[in-house]
Structures are given as structure tokens and as C-alpha cells.
Amino acid sequence: MSDVVYTIEPIYLGKRTADTSMFLYLTEPGVPIEIAYRLWLLRSVHRRLIIDTGPPTSEGRARGLTEALDASDALAAHGVDAKTIDTVLLTHLHWDHAANADQFPNAQFFAQRGEIEFLCSQRRQHPAFDRFFSQHVHLEHLVNNGRLHALDGDVEIDRGLRALRVGGHTPGSQMFCVDTEEGRAVLTGDAVPLHRNYIDRIPSGILVDVFDAIAAIERVHALDPVRIYTGHDIEPSLRLKRRR
Numbered sequence: 232m233s234d235v236v237y238t239i240e241p242i243y244l245g246k247r248t249a250d251t252s253m254f255l256y257l258t259e260p261g262v263p264i265e266i267a268y269r270l271w272l273l274r275s276v277h278r279r280l281i282i283d284t285g286p287p288t289s290e291g292r293a294r295g296l297t298e299a300l301d302a303s304d305a306l307a308a309h310g311v312d313a314k315t316i317d318t319v320l321l322t323h324l325h326w327d328h329a330a331n332a333d334q335f336p337n338a339q340f341f342a343q344r345g346e347i348e349f350l351c352s353q354r355r356q357h358p359a360f361d362r363f364f365s366q367h368v369h370l371e372h373l374v375n376n377g378r379l380h381a382l383d384g385d386v387e388i389d390r391g392l393r394a395l396r397v398g399g400h401t402p403g404s405q406m407f408c409v410d411t412e413e414g415r416a417v418l419t420g421d422a423v424p425l426h427r428n429y430i431d432r433i434p435s436g437i438l439v440d441v442f443d444a445i446a447a448i449e450r451v452h453a454l455d456p457v458r459i460y461t462g463h464d465i466e467p468s469l470r471l472k473r474r475r
Contacts, residue, residue: 322420346403399444
């Protein structure tokens with residue numbers, strides 16, 4: 232544990248009903264499940280930052296979100312002006328996690344190098360992937376203007392906060408290991424979209440590499456956190472009993 236600890240505040244932005252098999256690999260196709268959309272506000276004594284941007288309200292509504300909330304308004308309810316945020320860490324570059332970047336006009340953004348390279352590549356243009364990167368032009372603009380920065384593998388962002396590259400869900404998916412007053416917490420992004428993915432060790436149904444997706448879940452187990460914050464579960468976090 233670092234001498235710097237963070238609080239993690241889930242900022243709810245909406246929900247929708249989805250097919251279970253989209254979030255639990257080849258599991259219960261046709262069975263509806265309710266999923267939530269959020270961004271995450273991290274605060275320490277020294278700094279304040281955001282993990283993921285959540286979805287734009289217009290696109291969220293078009294994709295079936297109910298209660299699609301504006302990120303700036305949601306943050307303001309937590310006493311934070313989005314314009315004052317200078318750092319946004321992105322678990323990956325799908326529309327519902329990165330496409331709301333214009334809500335943070337004074338921020339620098341950080342994603343894994345492999346994720347940025349995939350975003351800018353011809354491989355991403357295949358319809359199987361491109362439908363999840365609907366805001367790629369805006370994100371490419373951030374790259375070209377030096378506001379979307381590349382992280383290479385596991386990186387210490389600051390004391391008490393570390394990025395962990397895992398892949399699986401997307402080529403450069405990353406998680407964040409955070410020191411809190413409770414102990415070690417992990418913000419998984421969509422490497423672990425639901426609590427059940429972690430509990431039953433089932434990878435997401437949306438992925439580019441099933442073996443990396445399984446390895447990402449196993450990595451969270453190996454970290455033995457006290458709490459995980461998964462990408463889309465209706466309950467924002469899961470308290471765990473540590474093994475050691």
C-alpha cells in the first residue's frame with residue numbers, strides 16, 4: 232500500500248437492457264440483463280482525476296439507454312466542474328467509455344499504446360469492431376493534437392494508482408489498481424464488465440482475444456483486491472473477502 236490513498240466515486244450516467252451473452256461469453260443468449268453506464272471520479276489529498284468518460288447522451292439514447300445523463304451535470308452533482316479536470320484515464324476506446332471526451336476540454340487523456348494504434352488502424356474499420364468505435368474521428372483528432380497519450384504496459388500513474396495492461400476485450404484494454412482506505416481496489420473497465428464475470432470466471436462476450444480476456448480475469452483474482460469496480464454491473468462495486 233502507498234501512503235497516498237484515493238476515494239472512488241461511481242458517477243452514474245444511465246442504463247439499458249442487453250443480451251446476457253454480450254457480457255458473459257456464450258452464456259444465456261436471449262436472456263435480458265440490465266447494465267449500467269458510469270464514469271469514475273478518483274480523489275486523493277493531492278489530486279482529482281477521472282477514469283473513463285461515459286457515453287454521450289445523444290448516442291446513448293440512440294443505443295437504447297434510459298436515464299441517459301449528461302456527464303458534466305452528473306459531476307456537478309458531486310461538486311466537480313468537468314472543465315477543471317486535467318487528467319482522464321481511459322480503460323479502452325469504445326464509444327461508451329471514451330466518446331464523451333469533449334466534456335473535458337482542459338484534460339489530457341491516457342490509453343494504452345496498443346489501443347491507440349488499433350483505433351488508428353485499418354483493422355478497426357472492420358464492421359465487427361468499428362460499431363464500438365463510432366466516435367473514432369473525434370478520438371483521432373485528440374491523438375493528432377497531442378491530447379491522447381500512449382501508456383506502454385503496466386505504468387505507475389501516481390502513488391497509489393497503477394495502470395495494468397490486459398487486452399482481451401480490446402487490443403489495449405487496461406485496468407487500474409487503486410489504493411483506498413479499505414485496501415487495494417481494481418477498476419476493471421470491460422475487462423471484467425459484470426461481477427459475475429469475476430465470480431464465475433467467464434470472459435466478456437465482446438472481445439478480440441478470448442485467452443487474453445480469461446487472463447485478465449485471472450489477473451484480478453491474483454491481485455486479491457478488497458473491492459472491484461466492474462464496467463457495467465448495476466451494482467457499481469463488489470466487496471471481496473481477501474485470501475491473505
